Amino acid sequence: MGLTLGALTGCGDRPARWDASTRLPIESVGLSGAVAVADPALDRVMMLSASSELSLANTPLRVGKNIVAIEPSLDRSTLFVLSRGVQPRLHPDDEHPSLTVIDGGVQPKVTARYSLTDPLQGIALDPEGQWAVVHDAGGLVVNPNELIFVNLQDPSSTPVSKTVRSFGGRPERLTFTSELTVPNGPPRRLLIVETERDVSLIDLSDLTRDEVTVLLPKTPSGATGAPAEVAVHDGAAGARIAVRLENDPNVVLLELGQPPAGDARPFKLLVNVADVGGVPSSIAFVQTDGGLRLAALVPTASRATLIDPSSSFPETVRFPRPFSRLTRVTGDLAAQPAGSDVALLWSPSTAGIAFWSLGKTSGTPYRSVDHYDIGIAVAQVTDIPGEQNAHLKLLESAKGAEFYVLDLNQRQSFPMLTQASGFSLSVSPDGERVWALRSGTRSFARILLSTLHPTSLDVERDVLAVYDVARRDQGRAVIALHASEQAGETSLGATVLDALEPDTARSRFFSGLWLGGLP
Amino acid sequence: MSAARWWLAAGFSASLAAAQSPPPPPGAEAPAPGAAEGVVPAGEAPEPAPAAPSMAPAAPEPAPVSPEPSPEQRAAPAPAAPGPAAERPAVVAPLPPAEPPAWQLWIGMRTSFIKDSGFDPFSTDDTFAGGGLGASWAFSLREAWSLGWTLAYEGGGAAGTARGASTLLNTHRLTSGPELRYHVLPRLYVFARPSVGAQYQAASLEEGSTGVTLEATAWRFAFDGSAGAALAALDLRGPRVPLMFWVVADGGYGITQRMSLSLKPPEDSRAPARTSALELGQLSASGPFFRFAIAGTF
Structure with missing residues (x-):
């Protein structure tokens, strides 16, 4: 009778969302005003944002089914969520693949959703925020050279599919250029597509135009040349692109030259190959007192080769150490040299760094390199966003228990010691603080970049990740995520502190974040 | 008489x-x-x-x-x-x-059907089972009608999981009210029983990130309106004990005032300091119910 009554009252099972599993690993992304935590079991993203009272708002946002990629924009103001949809689609109402765009501010919301025709699993984002390119198809029959262009400036636009002509390769890296000068037409931006054996240039101002593909030369051993890095330069003399090849001393120089008369194409690609005297590990266009050069670091010879792109004439500059990485830092200096660049040299396998002043290159190469012996081999150089502390760089090692704050203006480096290796650093979006965390412990620290004063904080649960986000009252909060696993199910909590004046005696703990939005 | x-x-x-x-x-x-x-x-x-x-x-x-x-x-x-x-x-x-039964004691089971979404964390379906006991006293007879007063206690529980976190909902319901009977046959009567009272509700969730059980408790107004029938199933009246047993079944609708599921750690728990409440919305334990009881009269 009870069952009968139950049937009469229409009772039934609860919604399946209450039984959705929550498993490790947890994927989270720090945005400008919120922390995004993927909840793939329920096809949603939990957006955690803080208010003035240090309360935590948990805003679950529905995204497409079957999340495959989550990427923040370069400025961390936007989150892109790529979903495969329902595969295979058996019913007309089965969801298509999609790209969801989420505003990562203090009041997160879905700003656009683009329906895609094919389930792709890779996404490349335009640093200028105009384009997203979805690629890397999966399925029984796939076209790996198909790229889907999503115009982020127009939420109502339909994504455009384009297949890159291939000589047997498939896209591996996509690089958006800034606006480049072309001889025949207004400046335009290009998408550089690197495959295992060629490089294609796609005109982003006209996606219907055929791309230009450059088949790379073979290596001295006879193997097919594979691109390893591209460098781009735009100047009054025209735009140039350089391609570094894997295990190849040659560098390919591309010039966007004048097309033949009567040719409607915006440019004609002029290809040149220059030998830098060894296998380069890093390339960059630099301004020297002698003009534009392509700098190629050859760590096996502890030197750099400067190539004049117009003549392919090489110059060499010897280094005291085999530096393998180069970062141009001219724009971050308070006193910028006129007409020439300053580069930071570093290497993950050699301790120390060097400043390379390219204005003094010709004729006095050795005096142009100022070497600084720091205690770590630098594995990563992190920029500081914003203008106030742009002259600072974070130098991290791969395994060490210390990191350095490098002042480019003073050319001083400040060691910051940690208790153990395995920590991670994150810079606040306003560029005023650095957060150091050793994941899985209860301790993390804030370093004020203005004073380099560290503040250690110990919370009551192991920390998975720490994010510095804007608060709704114009202040800032730090959100420390806590995850625990029991019987295969995870729990997610967060501690919220004031990022400007962190005090664990005034923090707040929020639990059960997976349950947000379920009732 | x-x-x-x-x-x-x-x-x-x-x-x-x-x-x-x-x-x-x-x-x-x-x-x-x-x-x-x-x-x-x-x-x-x-x-x-x-x-x-x-x-x-x-x-x-x-x-x-x-x-x-x-x-x-x-x-x-x-x-x-x-x-x-x-x-x-x-x-x-x-x-x-x-005489028609003047005093009645009963013990039985009650199954409620709670469709409120606030109940979802505690059960995979909408049923909420419990047991109870009660007493009634018939103080007035008029033709085939009799009127009495009832007092009942009912307790129930539901255990479930919410995305892997164990949950529990316990209730204690104390109600009282009149009971109007119509004696269809000497061994059969039907009745209607409106009653009011209060329900104590305790909801809890074992939260992993805090490592403690979060709780929310509240007393809430309760009302039951039910109708049913009782059938004399066993007559054990003897020279000294006028005992009879009845099978009683009734169904109706129970109303319980809404409760906020604002789950907090206990004061003396190991939860992190200043742990905020976990908000799971509100729970309305109202819904139709069915009750089956064995009653003894004397």
Whole structure:
């Protein structure tokens, strides 16, 4: 009778969302005003944002089914969520693949959703925020050279599919250029597509135009040349692109030259190959007192080769150490040299760094390199966003228990010691603080970049990740995520502190974040 | 005894006697045709008889069954006959007309159907089971109707998981109210029972990131409106104990004031300092219910 009554009252099972599993690993992304935590079991993203009272708002946002990629924009103001949809689609109402765009501010919301025709699993984002390119198809029959262009400036636009002509390769890296000068037409931006054996240039101002593909030369051993890095330069003399090849001393120089008369194409690609005297590990266009050069670091010879792109004439500059990485830092200096660049040299396998002043290159190469012996081999150089502390760089090692704050203006480096290796650093979006965390412990620290004063904080649960986000009252909060696993199910909590004046005696703990939005 | 009481008593007694008395001896006087109807014609109501004793003395011989007892029977029940018990088999005499149950104690189970979304964390379906016990006292009889007052306690629980976190909902419900009965047959009555009271609700969730059990408790106003029937299933009335057992079933709708599911760690727990409440919305434990009970009357 009870069952009968139950049937009469229409009772039934609860919604399946209450039984959705929550498993490790947890994927989270720090945005400008919120922390995004993927909840793939329920096809949603939990957006955690803080208010003035240090309360935590948990805003679950529905995204497409079957999340495959989550990427923040370069400025961390936007989150892109790529979903495969329902595969295979058996019913007309089965969801298509999609790209969801989420505003990562203090009041997160879905700003656009683009329906895609094919389930792709890779996404490349335009640093200028105009384009997203979805690629890397999966399925029984796939076209790996198909790229889907999503115009982020127009939420109502339909994504455009384009297949890159291939000589047997498939896209591996996509690089958006800034606006480049072309001889025949207004400046335009290009998408550089690197495959295992060629490089294609796609005109982003006209996606219907055929791309230009450059088949790379073979290596001295006879193997097919594979691109390893591209460098781009735009100047009054025209735009140039350089391609570094894997295990190849040659560098390919591309010039966007004048097309033949009567040719409607915006440019004609002029290809040149220059030998830098060894296998380069890093390339960059630099301004020297002698003009534009392509700098190629050859760590096996502890030197750099400067190539004049117009003549392919090489110059060499010897280094005291085999530096393998180069970062141009001219724009971050308070006193910028006129007409020439300053580069930071570093290497993950050699301790120390060097400043390379390219204005003094010709004729006095050795005096142009100022070497600084720091205690770590630098594995990563992190920029500081914003203008106030742009002259600072974070130098991290791969395994060490210390990191350095490098002042480019003073050319001083400040060691910051940690208790153990395995920590991670994150810079606040306003560029005023650095957060150091050793994941899985209860301790993390804030370093004020203005004073380099560290503040250690110990919370009551192991920390998975720490994010510095804007608060709704114009202040800032730090959100420390806590995850625990029991019987295969995870729990997610967060501690919220004031990022400007962190005090664990005034923090707040929020639990059960997976349950947000379920009732 | 009023006419209504007599009607009930007569019918009740006849039914019980028919069920308990041995077959009449050969030649025994058969009941008068139509007498089993147990209906007193209008205007022929007998004189009010003195209150029938709840226990009848043992009689040497089974009395003839008569649905309409004679005035003598009503006025003077047969006294116990002397004699050695060993020589005569002990025979239980048909009981005299019995009063409708004045006191009733019951124990039973209650199943509620809660469709509110606030109940979802605690159960995979909408059922909420529990048990309870109660008492009622019939203080007024009028013809086939009787009116009493009930007091009931019911407790229930539901355990579940919410995305892997164990949950528990316990309730304690105390209600009281009138009970109106209509005696369809001597062994069967239907009733309606509105009652009001309060329900204590305790919701908890074992939260992994804090490592403690978060709780929310509240007393809330409660109201039940139900209707059902009771059937006399077992008559254990004896010389000293006027006990009968009934099967009682009723169904209705229970209303419980909404409760905020703002789950907090206990004061003395190991939860991180200043742990904010986990908000799971509100719970309304209202919904239809079905109740099955065994009742004893005396």
